[in-house]
Amino acid sequence: MRPVLLVLAFLAIGLDAGASDLRVLARTSYLSPELLHKFERETGIAVLTEEVVDHAAMLGRLVGSRSGFDIAFPPDHRVADLIEHGLLERIWADRLPGFWNIEDPWRSRSFDPRNEYTIPHQWGTTAFAVDTSIHKGDIDSLKLLFEPSPELAGRIAVLDDTDMVDLALLYLGEPRCTLDIAKLDKAVRLLLPVVAGAWLVPPDLAVNALASVDVALAVTWNGDAMRAREARPSLAYAYPREGNLVWTDVVALPRNPPNRANALKFLTFMLRPENAALQSNFNGYANMIRGSEAFMRPQVLSAPELVAPWPAKVGFFVSCDGEAQRRHEDLWSQIKKRSAESLKRRKNVK
Numbered sequence: 419m420r421p422v423l424l425v426l427a428f429l430a431i432g433l434d435a436g437a438s439d440l441r442v443l444a445r446t447s448y449l450s451p452e453l454l455h456k457f458e459r460e461t462g463i464a465v466l467t468e469e470v471v472d473h474a475a476m477l478g479r480l481v482g483s484r485s486g487f488d489i490a491f492p493p494d495h496r497v498a499d500l501i502e503h504g505l506l507e508r509i510w511a512d513r514l515p516g517f518w519n520i521e522d523p524w525r526s527r528s529f530d531p532r533n534e535y536t537i538p539h540q541w542g543t544t545a546f547a548v549d550t551s552i553h554k555g556d557i558d559s560l561k562l563l564f565e566p567s568p569e570l571a572g573r574i575a576v577l578d579d580t581d582m583v584d585l586a587l588l589y590l591g592e593p594r595c596t597l598d599i600a601k602l603d604k605a606v607r608l609l610l611p612v613v614a615g616a617w618l619v620p621p622d623l624a625v626n627a628l629a630s631v632d633v634a635l636a637v638t639w640n641g642d643a644m645r646a647r648e649a650r651p652s653l654a655y656a657y658p659r660e661g662n663l664v665w666t667d668v669v670a671l672p673r674n675p676p677n678r679a680n681a682l683k684f685l686t687f688m689l690r691p692e693n694a695a696l697q698s699n700f701n702g703y704a705n706m707i708r709g710s711e712a713f714m715r716p717q718v719l720s721a722p723e724l725v726a727p728w729p730a731k732v733g734f735f736v737s738c739d740g741e742a743q744r745r746h747e748d749l750w751s752q753i754k755k756r757s758a759e760s761l762k763r764r765k766n767v768k
Contacts, residue, residue: 440680442467443479443490443672446622450700457687463680471622472579474747480505485672488681491539494666497529499740506535507671509682516689524666524706529737536668537685540703543732544581544663547643551652552634560589560658562635564608573634575617575627578754580746581663582609582637588660595738597745606753614757628653639665641702644723655723661731666706 440457442449446469454465470476473493479485480492480500492500500506511517511533512525524538548557552569563585566574576582584594586605596602619627624638628646638646643655669688671681687693694705695713704724711719718724726732738746 438463438680440465440677440684441486441488441675442684443476443485443487444469445473445476445491446471448491448701450697453693453696453700456693456696457684460687461680461683463677463683471620480672484674486676487672488675488677489684490670490672491667492670494527494529494668495737495743496740497536497668497670499743500670501530501535502740505673507673507675507678508534509536509671509685510534511537511685514682514689515686519689519691519708521706521708527737530668536670537689538706539667539669539688540697540701540705541664541666542703543640543657543726544577544585544637544665545640545656545658546635546637547628547646547653547655549634549650549652550654557654557656558659560585560660562656563637564589564612566635570634572615573632574612574615575619575630575633575636576613577624577637578618578620580743580750581665582613582753583746583750584663585637588658588663591660594663594736595742597742602745602749606749609753610757613753618754639703640723644702644718644721647723657726657730657732659731662726664732664736 440463442465444467448469449467454467457463458465468479468487470479473496476490476492477496477500479487480490485505497506514537517533517537520538526533527538530536546560546563548562548570550557552573553562553567555567562570563574583605586608587594587596587601590601590604590608592598592601592605617627617633619636621639624636624642625646627633628636628638628643629649638655640655643653647653647655669685671678675681688697689707691707691709692713694707695710698705698710699715699718702718702721702724
């Protein structure tokens, strides 16, 4: 059965699937169909996928003692909260075949120091992409986003994501995980006019926004920028001198998975280099599995979006705690609301 049909089947039968299934929770267009077909062929296990638009929706689906899912792909910065609230299953990842294929820096992360709950999946960066046929100057600073040049005004798209708060703090030279009210207020004041004058794009539609001729600059993730450039060659992804955000997704078992044995088989499957490469080839994001390069498309391995130029500031292993993350989420909601109200007032004046 093809993945799109499996999604419909899952929604139709709810939680009544049998032990030969694997129930996966992932973001929209996140997983390689070829990868899932390969797992099904090798194991005889049917993959039932439910898709959500963003991480917030994913986390909402994991709340409760029985989510009904076997596999999920949460962001690293929410793992500590998920563990604290008893929402992840202990897997002892270092006992899985292939665990030592994980590159050294990506094991024993601060949120899972004993590798009890997660394995790393993919990583990427957040910055912006620019149409260089419209803006012909430098793209090496976040100033282009927060103080746009005239040719970019009114043609900016921003992610509907708390990454925007982090980017503002980077530009201001403030700590990304700060809880200082004065510093956060500076970030809010910086963001309000930008968001009010920009298209607000859900993460699952970022590639579409980048493909639009109405957009000249878009805040985006590097893999999405690479995929968009294939359709719009004039796009260039920035590595600003102030720095890029780095994010990582992990693979985890929600608490009390219906098919634990099948889920562990999937984890082992994902630790094989050729399978990690299938996923990277599909969505353009780097993985953490040693030896996967041999199976990756050359255009992915050499993509300028994925290969940071020297001496780019790439903020590896900066992960805000739950309190800071929740504060940023609250601020982002306030910024969106206030920006919408400001835009409405301006329209009424006209």
